[in-house]
Structures are given as C-alpha cells and as structure tokens.
Amino acid sequence: MCFFRSKKGQTSEQRKEILKIKDDLNEIAGYLNDFLDFLPLAICDLSPSGAIMNINKELEVLSGFYSLDIVGKNFSEIFLEKARIQELIAQARKKGVIKSQEFTLNSKSDKRISVNVSIAARRDKNEDIIGYFVGVIDISVLGEIRSKMEKELFVRTADLEQSRAALLNMLEDTELARARAEEEKKKTETIFTNFVDGLLVFDLNKRLELINPKAETLLSANKKELIGKKIDELSFVPGIKMLNTKMKGELKEVFRQELVLGEKLYLEVTTNFILAQNQKMAFLVILHDITREKEIEQIKSQFVSVAAHQLRTPLSIIKWSLDMVLKGDAGKITNQQKDFLSKTFQTNERLIRIINDLLNVARIEEGRYVYQPKILEFNELVGQVFDSLKDLAKIKKLSFKLNIVDSSKPKVVKVDIEKMSLAMKNLLENAINYTKGGGKILVQLERKDKHLEFSVKDTGVGIPKEHQARIFSKFFRSANVIKMETDGSGLGLFIAKNVVEAHGGKIWFTSEENKGTTFFFTLPTVI
Amino acid sequence: MAKKILIIEDEEILLDLLKRKLSGMGYEVFSAPDGASGLEAIKEIMPDLILLDIILPKMGGFEVMEKAQNDETISNIPIVIISNSGQPVELDKAKKLGARDWLIKTDFNPQEVVEKVIQQIGLAN
Numbered sequence: 001m002c003f004f005r006s007k008k009g010q011t012s013e014q015r016k017e018i019l020k021i022k023d024d025l026n027e028i029a030g031y032l033n034d035f036l037d038f039l040p041l042a043i044c045d046l047s048p049s050g051a052i053m054n055i056n057k058e059l060e061v062l063s064g065f066y067s068l069d070i071v072g073k074n075f076s077e078i079f080l081e082k083a084r085i086q087e088l089i090a091q092a093r094k095k096g097v098i099k100s101q102e103f104t105l106n107s108k109s110d111k112r113i114s115v116n117v118s119i120a121a122r123r124d125k126n127e128d129i130i131g132y133f134v135g136v137i138d139i140s141v142l143g144e145i146r147s148k149m150e151k152e153l154f155v156r157t158a159d160l161e162q163s164r165a166a167l168l169n170m171l172e173d174t175e176l177a178r179a180r181a182e183e184e185k186k187k188t189e190t191i192f193t194n195f196v197d198g199l200l201v202f203d204l205n206k207r208l209e210l211i212n213p214k215a216e217t218l219l220s221a222n223k224k225e226l227i228g229k230k231i232d233e234l235s236f237v238p239g240i241k242m243l244n245t246k247m248k249g250e251l252k253e254v255f256r257q258e259l260v261l262g263e264k265l266y267l268e269v270t271t272n273f274i275l276a277q278n279q280k281m282a283f284l285v286i287l288h289d290i291t292r293e294k295e296i297e298q299i300k301s302q303f304v305s306v307a308a309h310q311l312r313t314p315l316s317i318i319k320w321s322l323d324m325v326l327k328g329d330a331g332k333i334t335n336q337q338k339d340f341l342s343k344t345f346q347t348n349e350r351l352i353r354i355i356n357d358l359l360n361v362a363r364i365e366e367g368r369y370v371y372q373p374k375i376l377e378f379n380e381l382v383g384q385v386f387d388s389l390k391d392l393a394k395i396k397k398l399s400f401k402l403n404i405v406d407s408s409k410p411k412v413v414k415v416d417i418e419k420m421s422l423a424m425k426n427l428l429e430n431a432i433n434y435t436k437g438g439g440k441i442l443v444q445l446e447r448k449d450k451h452l453e454f455s456v457k458d459t460g461v462g463i464p465k466e467h468q469a470r471i472f473s474k475f476f477r478s479a480n481v482i483k484m485e486t487d488g489s490g491l492g493l494f495i496a497k498n499v500v501e502a503h504g505g506k507i508w509f510t511s512e513e514n515k516g517t518t519f520f521f522t523l524p525t526v527i
Numbered sequence: 528m529a530k531k532i533l534i535i536e537d538e539e540i541l542l543d544l545l546k547r548k549l550s551g552m553g554y555e556v557f558s559a560p561d562g563a564s565g566l567e568a569i570k571e572i573m574p575d576l577i578l579l580d581i582i583l584p585k586m587g588g589f590e591v592m593e594k595a596q597n598d599e600t601i602s603n604i605p606i607v608i609i610s611n612s613g614q615p616v617e618l619d620k621a622k623k624l625g626a627r628d629w630l631i632k633t634d635f636n637p638q639e640v641v642e643k644v645i646q647q648i649g650l651a652n
C-alpha cells in the first residue's frame with residue numbers, strides 16, 4: 001500500500017520536507033501492511049461501489065482466492081447471500097458501522113464457510129463515501145461446534161426423554177407385575193385352600209411347606225404340628241407314614257396309589273414334582289378321597305349280584321328245562337314239538353344275552369372308572385382275552401394269531417382286569433366280526449420304552465375315510481358294518497377308548513377301506 | 528361205589544333238573560335247600576364234589592366256603608360254584624376261597640354242567 005506520490009512544482013525545501021514525510025509515511029504504510037498481513041483477521045477494503053480494492057493474506061487463506069483473482073470484483077460475489085451483502089453495504093452507507101452479521105462465504109473450492117462480516121464506511125472531509133473497510137471472521141468452527149452441540153443436546157435430550165419414559169414404563173410394569181403376581185398368589189392361595197383334594201407341598205429336603213385344610217381333615221392332623229417337619233418326622237400321621245412307605249422313604253412320583261385309612265376312609269394318592277424351567281422346585285402330594293366311590297362300588301356290586309340272580313334264575317330254569325326236553329331226557333318228542341321248542345329255546349337265549357348286556361357294569365358306566373387297579377403281567381391278560389375268542393375266529397375261518405414281542409421283557413401294568421379285558425375284547429371282536437372268512441388277524445403286544453403298545457391288525461372291511469373321525473363316538477356305527485352285522489351297539493370302541501384313557505393310555509387306528517384296520521393302544525408300565 | 532355229589536341250591540326246579548341229569552349219569556346225588564343245612568350235609572355225607580349256589584337262604588355260598596375252608600375234615604372237597612351272579616369281584620373272591628370253577632347257569636346247559644363235573648372228579652364209578 002502506498003499513500004503519497006511526489007508531485008511537480010514544489011520547492012526544494014518543500015521537496016525535502018515532503019520526501020521526509022514521504023519516507024515516514026512509506027514506513028508507516030509498510031508497517032501497516034505488515035501489521036495487517038500479520039493480523040489473524042481477514043480484512044479488505046472496498047470501493048464506494050462495493051468492488052474489492054485490497055484483501056489481506058488472512059482473507060486470501062480463508063476464501064482461497066488470491067488478490068489477483070478477486071480485486072476489482074464486487075464483494076458480494078464471494079458470498080452466497082449476494083443480495084443481503086448489497087443491502088449490508090447500503091446500510092453501512094447510511095449508518096457508518098455495522099458489526100457481526102452472519103453470512104456464508106463461498107470459497108474458491110466451493111466450500112461454504114460461516115462468517116461474521118463487519119463493515120465500516122470511509123468518508124472524506126466532505127463526508128462523501130470513499131470506500132469501506134470490511135472484516136470477515138470465520139465462525140464456521142464455532143458454527144460446527146454449535147451445531148454439534150445442538151445435535152448432541154438433541155440426542156441427549158431424546159435419550160433422556162426415552163430413559164424417562166422407559167423408567168416410567170418400568171415402574172408401571174413393575175407395579176402391574178407386582179399387582180398381577182399378588183393377584184396370582186391370591187388366586188393360587190384360594191385354589192389351594194379350597195381345593196376339593198388334599199394337597200401337601202414338600203421342599204426338596206422333604207420338609208413340609210404347605211398343607212391345605214382338606215389334607216388336614218383327611219389326615220386328621222393339625223397344620224401347626226406338621227409345617228417345617230421332614231416327612232420322616234411325620235410318621236405319627238398314619239397317612240403320611242403309609243405314603244412314605246409307598247415311596248420307599250424318598251420323594252418319588254406315584255400315580256393313584258390307594259391308602260386305606262381305617263374302614264371308612266379310602267384315599268388315592270398321586271405325587272408330582274413341581275417343575276420350573278425343567279428344574280425340580282418342590283414336591284406335590286395330592287390326596288383324593290375315594291371313600292364314596294368305594295361305597296358305591298360295593299352297593300353296585302351287591303345290586304348287580306341280586307339283579308343277576310333275580311333275572312337269570314327264571315331264565316336258567318326255562319333254558320335247562322327246554323334243553324332237557326329237547327334232548328329227550330323227558331321222553332320222545334315229535335318233530336313239530338321239537339321245532340317249536342327249539343325256537344322258544346333260541347328266543348330265551350336272546351333274552352339271556354340282553355340281560356347279560358344289561359348287567360355288564362362296565363357297559364353301564366362306559367368304562368370310565370378304574371375301580372380295582374391291579375398290578376399284573378399284561379402278557380397273561382392279553383393271552384386270556386385272546387384264548388376266549390379263538391373259537392369265534394375259528395368258526396369264521398380266520399387266521400388268528402398272537403405275537404408277544406420279546407416276551408422276556410417285563411410288561412407289568414396296573415389295570416382294572418374287568419375293564420381292560422372288555423376293552424381288548426371289543427377290539428378283537430370287532431376285528432373278527434368285520435373280517436371276511438379266510439382273512440387274517442394279528443394281535444400284538446410290545447414293550448416300548450415306558451409303555452406297552454397293544455395292536456390288533458385285521459384284513460377286514462376297513463373304516464371309510466368319511467367315518468374315521470367319528471369312529472370312537474358313542475353309538476356311532478359305520479354304514480359298511482351296519483350292512484354286515486346288525487347286532488352291534490355302537491358302544492364297543494367308545495368303551496375301549498374310555499377304558500384305555502382311564503388307565504392313562506392312548507388309542508388310535510390306521511385303516512383303509514376294503515384292505516383292513518389296525519387298532520393300537522398304549523398303557524404306561526409300572527416297572 | 529358211586530361218587531357222591533352234594534348240590535346246595537334253593538331253586539327247586541333247577542335242583543330237580545340237575546339231580547335227574549347227574550343221577551342219570553350214575554352219581555349218587557344229595558341236596559340241601561340252604562347254606563346252613565348244606566354245611567351240615569357236607570360234614571355228614573362227605574361228598575366227592577359240591578355244587579354250590581351263592582345266593583342262598585340262611586347262609587350264603589361264600590360263608591359256606593369260608594366255613595368249609597376252616598374245617599380241615601372237609602376243606603379238601605372240591606367245590607364248583609353254580610350261580611347266576613358272576614362279577615369278576617365275586618369270581619376272585621370264590622377263587623381265593625378255593626372254588627375250582629364257576630358256572631353261570633344261564634351260560635351253561637345241564638349237559639355242560641355234567642361235563643364240568645366229570646372234568647373235576649371223573650365219571651361216577
């Protein structure tokens with residue numbers, strides 16, 4: 001920058017003076033130049049029209065333009081907000097100085113830089129505008145920091161808001177869960193207290209934790225004397241002593257074992273481990289009072305006995321008399337007499353069959369109840385039922401075979417002999433009745449892990465697909481068998497299903513019409 | 528000497544029919560119309576076989592068996608039940624008391640009863 005130039009028509013004195021001043025001024029100008037270059041502030045001066053006259057190093061660095069690039073151009077050209085810069089200059093013309101206005105500098109490399117622009121108008125003696133000083137301060141770092149801060153703050157706030165909501169939710173959930181747990185607990189307690197069966201809960205160290213009022217009554221014992229004691233210490237309660245003996249002194253799962261407590265009290269006990277996530281948590285003892293069932297069973301047995309006697313005695317007199325007359329034990333009879341009497345005999349036989357059916361208690365109660373479970377080797381029972389039907393199969397000219405798979409393996413079960421025999425008989429009779437002469441029937445018994453599988457396979461008429469779903473229903477008979485034999489009651493399979501399920505087993509079949517049917521059932525083994 | 532059979536049965540007609548049938552086969556047949564006189568008759572006659580009904584006046588068939596079982600002099604005489612009752616519970620009980628067989632009268636005819644008798648003690652002579 002150079003402030004003064006020498007002019008013609010000056011005295012030597014003046015010239016000397018002027019030269020001196022000129023030197024001083026040049027010195028000051030150099031100083032100013034150095035100073036402005038050194039100053040960490042981008043500045044420039046503009047012409048009254050806004051054209052760039054000078055820029056310092058700092059502005060060169062900031063804008064990326066060299067002096068040569070932009071001197072002479074309008075100052076607004078290096079900004080995005082061109083119109084606003086023009087406005088700023090116009091305002092400076094009016095007001096003199098305007099400080100720290102935010103603009104966006106558009107650098108040579110097209111980088112957008114936030115800047116603060118301050119502007120001061122320069123005037124001569126006559127107050128005419130001779131140009132402007134402009135200072136440009138880079139605030140992009142500040143802006144970045146600010147926007148970063150803002151972003152951070154926003155994220156933090158959102159986080160906090162979320163955390164607060166989550167906390168509130170958690171509190172609410174906890175409260176809800178607590179209320180629910182409380183409600184569950186109350187429910188469980190109510191059920192436990194009022195349950196019709198006696199319930200006892202032992203911990204895994206065999207200590208009694210809970211006992212419900214019904215169990216107290218059934219065991220004739222007082223809760224206060226029992227809670228917290230080990231099962232071995234409770235042998236002063238006969239029922240618990242008996243149970244402990246049945247479990248051989250360990251906590252062991254038992255199923256419907258009978259405890260006889262005196263003449264008037266029969267209990268059926270079942271025990272189970274209470275599991276949580278497959279871990280044993282506690283041991284539950286269920287005491288079911290079967291005294292009434294036992295009484296009913298006895299009354300029923302007496303009733304059937306008397307009814308059978310009363311109904312069958314006259315029938316047997318008729319049968320025996322007719323039989324003897326027909327066989328000539330009471331003298332010779334004519335053919336016509338023989339014919340009449342034979343028909344009478346047959347009718348009497350029919351009546352006997354009907355009475356037998358009526359008296360079949362298992363039929364009356366549809367096999368739903370297991371009154372007299374006995375532990376036995378199932379091979380033998382299967383053998384007996386099989387043998388009892390051999391003749392019938394022979395009459396129908398059927399191949400009738402029994403296959404006990406791996407007969408040396410124990411097949412011990414706990415069953416009600418009468419009911420289970422009836423169930424198997426129903427299945428075998430069906431196979432015989434619904435298989436045409438020359439067909440094959442295979443009865444099979446096999447032990448599979450912890451259960452037995454019994455099956456009856458025939459080459460009979462099969463069950464039509466559309467009837468398969470209803471085959472175990474009460475009184476249901478498939479159309480193709482009604483045609484064959486009109487005598488069936490439609491109860492056989494229904495009873496078989498009830499009996500099997502009452503013993504904890506499952507029953508099912510596979511069948512194809514005109515090819516044959518296989519019925520299967522399972523029974524849990526005891527050993 | 529013919530083998531002796533005692534029939535303890537309260538139904539006269541059945542008794543009569545059985546008596547005829549068995550006598551016809553050559554057995555010496557005795558009878559008692561109720562449990563109490565039946566038990567007396569067992570001790571007196573010492574039969575080779577007893578055909579015993581269950582539902583009887585004065586003393587039931589089960590009681591007769593219990594008493595017979597506890598009397599050494601007669602406990603070895605085979606007993607076949609002829610009854611119209613015949614639930615598994617009863618069959619079980621009879622078996623435990625030493626009965627050899629159980630015939631439901633409506634399921635057998637007199638000829639078949641005779642066959643069961645022969646099965647137990649053989650022919651009359």
